[in-house]
Amino acid sequence: MERTLNIIKHDLWLEPFEEAINGRYRYALGKKSELTNGGKQSLSDFATGYLYFGLHKTSKGWVFREWAPNATQIYLIGTFSNWKEDQAYAMTRLENGNWEIELPADVLHHGDLYKLIVHWNGGCGERIPAWATRVVQDAQTGIFNAQVWDPQTPYVFKTKNFKPATDPLLIYECHIGMAQQEEKVGTYNEFREKILPRVAKAGYNCIQVMAVQEHPYYGSFGYHVSNFFAASSRFGTPDELKELIDAAHALGIAVIMDIVHSHSVKNEVEGLANFAGDPNQYFYPGARREHPAWDSLCFDYGKNEVIHFLLSNCKYWLEEYSFDGFRFDGVTSMLYFSHGLGEAFVNYADYYNGHQDDNAICYLTLANDLIHQVKVNAITIAEDVSGMPGIAAKIEDGGYGFDYRMAMNIPDYWIRTIKDKIDEDWKPSGIFWEVTNRRKNEKTISYAESHDQALVGDKTIIFRLIDADMYWHMQKGDANYVVNRGIALHKMIRLITASTMNGGYLNFMGNEFGHPEWIDFPREGNGWSCKYARRQWDLVDNKNLLYHVMADFDADMLKLLKGVKSFQTTPVQEIWHNDEDQVLAFQRKDLIFVFNFNPKKSFTDYGFW
Template sequence: MITIKQLNEVFRIINGEHPDPHTVLGMHELENDGKKMVAVRAFIPGAKTITVVDAASRRLKYPMERIHEDGFFEVLIPDREEWFRYKLDCTDYQEHSWTTYDPYAFSPTITEYDRYLFGAGTHYNIYEKMGAHMITFEGAKGVSFAVWAPNAKSVSVIGNFNGWDTRRHPMRRLGLSGIWELFIPGLAVMDQYKFHVVQSTGRQVDKSDPYAFYSQLRPETASVIFPIGRYKWKDRRWMTARKKANVYTAPMNIYEVHLGSWMRVPEEGDRFLTYTELAERLVPYVKEMGFSHIELLPVEEHPFDGSWGYQVTGYYSPTSRYGTPAMFKEFIDTCHQNGIGVILDWVPAHFPKDDFGLGRFDGTALYEHQDPRRGEHLQWGTYIFNYGRKEVSNFLIANAIFWLDEYHIDGLRVDAVASMLYLDFCKNDGEWAANEYGGRENLEAVEFIKHMNSIIAKRVPGAMMIAEESTSWEGVTKSPREHGLGFTMKWNMGWMNDFLFYIKKDPIYRKYHHNNLTFGMAYNYSENFVLVLSHDEVVHEKSAMIGKMPGDLWQKYANLRLAYGFMYGHPGKKLLFMGGEFAQFNEWSEARSLDWHLLQYKDHQQMQGYMKALNHFYLSESAFWQMDYDPRGFTWIECDDAESSVVSFIRRSEKKELYFVCNFTPETYMDFRVGVPFRGSYREVFNSDETQYGGSGVVNEKAVVSEKMPWNRYQNSIRIKLPPLAMVVFEKEPDNEEEPKQKK
C-alpha cells in the first residue's frame, strides 16, 4: 500500500513537479512486512491498462493496478526479489495497444565524469552527451535526452511521440550539475521534441534543445531527432592535407555567400535551393570562377530571415531551410572533393530573446548575464553570453569544435569580436559596467577567446579561426603565449573603409585622399589580415560595388576592375561577396536571388570574365600569396605620386616577382616610366584594360626593355603604356644571351 508520503510523491509526478521521477517511477526493490520484493510504478496518462512483462521471458506478466485516475499505475511482485529487465504492455481507451521499455528503468546516460568536465568547462565534446542522441543503451534502442537547467523546478521531454503531454516524460536532475536527463526507448528519426521547463519563477515554457542537431523549419520551433553520425565522408584526402597545410603561405580568395539568396527556383514559388542543389550548382560555379574558398553567412538555425543568420537559436543545427544535416554534409563534402575550402560565419557574441531559445532558459539569466549592462545589446535587442560561466564557455567552445570536426568546416569567421572585447560597445554612459579594474575590456570574453583558440589549435590542426574585429585591439592574431587572442587571421576593416572611401571619389579628387589608398601598408604586418569587400558593404543603401564607382558607365566598370585588381595585388588574403563578381547593380537582399539575368548583357559577362581571369591568375602566381605576412613579400615602387594618382609595387614569392602599376585616373599614358630593380626585359602578364574585359585595349603587346635611367629609387626603369583606370602587371623575363644589352 502507498503511504501518505508516497502519495505526495505520486501527486508530484502527476503534476509534473518532481525533480527526480526515477525515485518514484520504474522498478524498485523494497521490503514489505519483512519480505523482499520488487514494485513497478508507471505514469502513462491515457492508458487504460498496463502489464509488466519480463523481457527475458514473455510468459511472466504482472498486471498493474491503477492508483490514480490520471494514469498512475503500480504493481507489487512478491515472488521477485531482485530488479529485472522488463517491458510495459499498454492499452488505451480506444483499444490501441503498444509495448515499450520503461524509460524509468534505465541508468543515467550522463556519467559523473561527464558532469565534472562540463562543470569545469572542459568537456569539449559535450555535444555527444547533451541534447538528443539515438543510441542503444542497456540493451534497448532509444534516445538519450539531456539539458542544462540548474534552476528549473522540473523539466520534461515533450514531443509528437507523447502528444506534447508535459506530464508524460519528466526528467531527473543529476545532482548539483544542473543537468536533467532521460532515456526514452523506441523513438524514431525525425521525431520532434522540446523541453518543457517549469522555471525557477514557476513560469512554464517550452524550450528548443540548445544542443539539437536539427530543427523544424521556421516559423515552427521544435527540435528534431537526427543521427548526424551516419554520413560517410569521401574527403579523406582533403582532410589529411588540411592538417599539414600552412594557410599563411597558401592562396585564399574567398567567395562570400548567403545560401538563401545566391540563387532560387522561381518556377517553384521562388523557393530556396537545397543543400544538394547547391552542391550541384554553387560548387561548380565557384570552381570555374577560380575561388579557393566559400564563406557561408551563418547556416546555424535562426528564426528570422532578415537577421541573415546572425541571430542564432540552434547553435548545433544547420538550418532546415535548405535540407537536412546529412545534405549539408554532402554539400561540404562536394566542396572538398572539388578542392574548395568552406568557412562558416559563427556568432558567439550574442543571441536573440525568442522565448523558445536560450534566453532566461530556466527562469534565470543562465546563458547570459543577469545585469543588463553586461547581458544585453540594447542596439541589437539581443542577449550577451556570460563567458565567465564555465558551462556557457563549454557550450560555445564545444560548438566551434563541433562544426570544425563533425561537419569538416575548414574555418570559422567569428562575428562581432569587437562587441565581445569591449563592455561599452555601442553603449552610452550608464548603459555598461566597468570590469574589476575599472576598464572597458571584457576580461571574461578575452579569456574565453584565448581558451577557445588554444584548444582548437590543438584539437583541430589546420582549422582557421578568423576574427571580424573592427578596432585596433593589439595582438588579435598573435598566440596567447604572446599575450594575443590566438586567431589565425583578422578581417581588415580599416583597409576596407579607407579603400572604399577612396575609390568612391571622383578621380579628379583622389589625389587629395591618396593616403587612404596607401595607409594600409603602414600597419599591414601588425596582424594576419584578410582584405574584404563583404556583404555589409552592399546593403542598407550603401550601394552595390558597381554603384559605388564614379563616372559614366564605362568608367564604373573600369573603376571596379581596377578596385578588384588593386585588392588582389595588395598583401593579405581576399574576400568578395557574391554578386560583386558580375557587377550586380541592385543592393543585395536576403529575400531574393542574385540578378543572374544580367549575364545576358555584355558588360556583365565581361565583368564576370574579368573576375574569373583575375582569380585564376591569382591562384597560379605564388607571388600573390606565398609571402602575404612576410615583409619581404611586398615593396613599394612608388606610393607618393598623389598628383598622378598612380601607385606601383612589387609582390614576391621565394622564386618570383610581379610588378604592379595601378592608375586611378582616366588619363592614358603612352610613355609612363616605372623604376625596376633589375636590368632586362619585362613582359605584361595581366591588364584590366583588355577589350575582352570591356576595357579600352591599351596594352603592352611586346616586352619592354629596361633603361639605365634612375627612377623611383631604382637605377633602372621601363617605359610602359599605362591605360586609364586600370591595373597592369609585369614580370621580368629570364635573362638570356640574346637579350639586348643596355647601353652604358
C-alpha cells in the first residue's frame, strides 16, 4: 500500500487529489532513477555537462564539444581562422548528436573571440556555443561572440565553507548595472566597492542578484537570456564577479542568483532558438514553443538532454562562482500549459485539473534535489503567483523542494489598498489576514514591493503615497501632510510585512529609503539614457532630506527582527483588532507590535486584551 505523503497529512483538503500528487512524486523519482542509471551515480554526477561540453583546456591543448543532433557539419571560427570556415577547424560527429574538435595549445589564447558555423540540411548559420562561459559584445558593431577565458592567475576564493545566515533571511534584491549613482552601466567591481558596504550597514544578510546570465538586450532586466552559462560581460569579467561574491561572503552576506529557466530569448545567432536548424532542439514543439506574453521560447522539460542542460547550469553557478542558491523566475509560467495567464486559481481543483506541465514540475523537483546535493545549505526560492500546494515542501513529503516561496499576494494587496481605498477603509483585520495568509509548513519570503513595482508603467509604494510632492517637499522643515503621511505609511507597511514573515523578507535596492521615480532602461524611446536606470544614493546620504528617515527606520527594523532568535519561526499571535478604530496588535515571542492605521485619531491609554 502506498504511504500517505506528509503534504496531504498536513492539509487534508488535498486528500481528493492524492492520486495526482502521488503520480507527480513517482514521476520525479522515476526520472531521477533514469538519469542516474538506477541510482548507480548521483544526480550531481549527472549534472556535469559543463565539464564536458564547451571549450576546455587540456594537457595537450584544447578540446571543444557541442550537442547538435540536427547538424550535418560544424566549423569552429574566430580570430584564429580569420572568421572563415577552414577544414582544419571542422568538428567531428560523435555519438548521440555530439560534436568534438581538439586543437593545439597555440591556436587559442586568452581573450580570443570565437563562435560556430553550423550546417544542416537546407541551411547554415553562425551560432554562439550553447555552453559558452564567456560572451562579449563588440562596442562598435553590437555583435556578440564567445571569448576564450583563460587568465594566467584565475581568481581563487578566499572565504571557505560559507554558510548563509537564515535566522531570518533578509534579502536585498539588486541589479549590478543600475546600482551606481552615475548615469551609466555599473560594474561588478563598483558594486563590490560601493554597494556591498551599504547592504551590510543596512542589515541585510543576502543579496539576490538579477541579470547575471548573459542577455542581448539590457532593457530585458536580464529575463531574456541567451547564454545560460555566461556571466554578463557588460558588468565586467568572470573573475570580478567571483571577487564580488567572495567579498559578500566575507561580510556575512549570502549571494543568490535570479536564475531564468522558465524561458529563453528568441535570438538565433546569440541564443538557442534554432541552434542547428532544429527549432525544437531545446524547446517544445508546436503551439507550446512560444510564450504568448513574453515573446520568448519555452524549454522542453520532457527531454533528458534539456534536463541535463538546465541541471548542469544550476550546478555550474554553484560550483564555479560559489553562489549560495537561486530565486527561480517565472515558476508559474513553467507549471501550467496556460503559463498561468487568465487563471483565477480559486480552489484546489485548479492545481490538479490536468492543465499542469508534469515535465516542468519534475524538472523543478530534480533541480531542488540537485542543488541541495551540491550545497546542503543552498537557498532556493520559487516565484509562483498561483499558490500551487507543495512548492516549498520537502520532496520526500510530496513537495517540489524549494526552501521558500515568494509571498506574491502581499505586494499586490498593498498596491490595491493604496490605489483603491481611502485611508478610512484600511481595515486591520484584512491587513493581518493578508500578511499571514500562507500554507502551513511552507516558508515564504514576505515583501512589500520588489523590482516589479519599480518599473516604468508601475509605481513604487512611496511614489504612490507621495507622488509629485517628492520633488518639492522632501527637505527637512518643508514636509507637508502628504509627505508625512507617505513616510509614516511606508514605515508601517514595511514593519507589518516584515514582522509577520515566516521565513524571510525581501526589499529591492533603494526602496528601503523610498527611492523616487521609476526604472527605465536605456532604449530608443528615451534616447538610450541611463538617467532612470541607476540609484540616487546622494538622496539618502543627504541628512537635510527625509529619505534617510526611511532608511534609518528600515535598518532599525531589521536589527530588531534579527535580535530575536528564531523570530521567523515563532507563531504570530493576534492580540486585538478593531476595524472601526483601525487598530491592530499581535505578538511574537516577547515582542508586541501595535499599529494604528487611523488617519485622524491618536489614542491615549488604549486598552486591548
